[in-house]
Amino acid sequence: MTVIDDPRYQAHLHQGGGHPKSQPPNAMGRGEKLSFCIVKYIFFGFNVFIWFLGCGVLSLGVWLHVNRGPYMSLVPAYSFLSASSLCITAGCIILIVGFLGCCGAFLENQCMLIGYFVLVLLIFTLEVTAGTLGIVKQNEMREVLKEEFLISIQQDYHPEVKDQNKDNWRSVMNSLQKELHCCGINNYTDWYYVSAWPNEERVPDSCCVRSLDLCGQLDKSYWYNRGCLEEIEYWFIRNMYVLGVVGITVAVIQILAMVAAIILFCYLRSRKYLL
The missing domain is CATH 1.10.1450.10 (Tetraspanin)
Structure with missing residues (x-):
């Protein structure tokens, strides 16, 4: 008597056990689903923090721009490098990154996750380029x-001239x-050589x-x-050591964020093909 004719095997089929090899080859196991959930919620929580950080940086930039305190650019010819302009620009970028990350993870949206990956990769590339040019x-x-x-x-x-800038x-x-x-x-x-006191040796x-x-x-x-x-x-x-540690930490966080986005994207894509 063959294995197929065995009554115990037939009873197993009638109870819904099925053939041991009848499972789809790409079926996700519980371990993979658990790993996906862990990555998803850590990624979501991280980007919620990023979003609030963006709100804070943007608010600081707006406050500096409105108050025009002693934080404007040291070089008036490069006013776009003022503290307020840099904070507003950085705040907007951080807000967009956080929004894409939060929505991409929560809604399990592949397009948002790819957009998140591309934007973080672009920022990372610009940082590396700026750092390299700064050194060279x-x-x-x-x-x-x-x-x-x-x-x-x-x-x-001009201490005597009343001009806001x-x-x-x-x-x-x-x-x-x-x-x-x-x-x-x-x-x-x-x-x-200051025009406010010409030909006077004073400071x-x-x-x-x-x-x-x-x-x-x-x-x-x-x-x-x-x-x-x-x-x-x-x-x-x-402060080179501190600046180096901060730079490396930011780079590692950005790389991990991109890896997490790709992991989520690949899982969602594979699950889509199984449906």
Whole structure:
């Protein structure tokens, strides 16, 4: 008697057991479904956080733009690099990324997941490109920024002139000199050519080592000797480790987000073919 003629096998078929090889070859097991659910909800929660982060960054940018506090661009010629413009742009991009991720995971929408992957990949590529250009072209960038700084000092620093943009820029420059303990771009002599006090060897009071009234018109021994551009470079060198860790962390998070989006997309696509 063959296995097929065995009464126990026939009873198994009548009870709905079916042939052991009758399952579709691409059928998803419970383990795969569980893995999909775990990835889906972690991905969804992460992008909810990203969406709220985007709201916060966008709100900060709008607040800076409205108030125009001491956070505007140090280089008026490149106003698009102001803190408010950068925050608004970054906030909008983060909002879009978070929205696509949340909706793509919650609705299990393949198009949104692909859009999410493409957008994050584009951002990642731009970051790598910008970082590479920043390293390769750092000398050229330094000279351009130094030239723009000097022009701004000579033309836009007018304590007596009531102009909102110039007031904001002056506040930024004074704050920078106080915080970094520096004076001018190269050194304090940069202030000798300011149109506000032509042919006078004086500096703003924010250049003074000690806070005294009209100390910018006193002897040079009261002023900081180092230029602010040099101090900014030292700041980046001192914080290179922290900046590197932050950059690597952001890159890893972006890569994991892209991998998760592809995993969800592939699962949804394979499940679609099984229906």
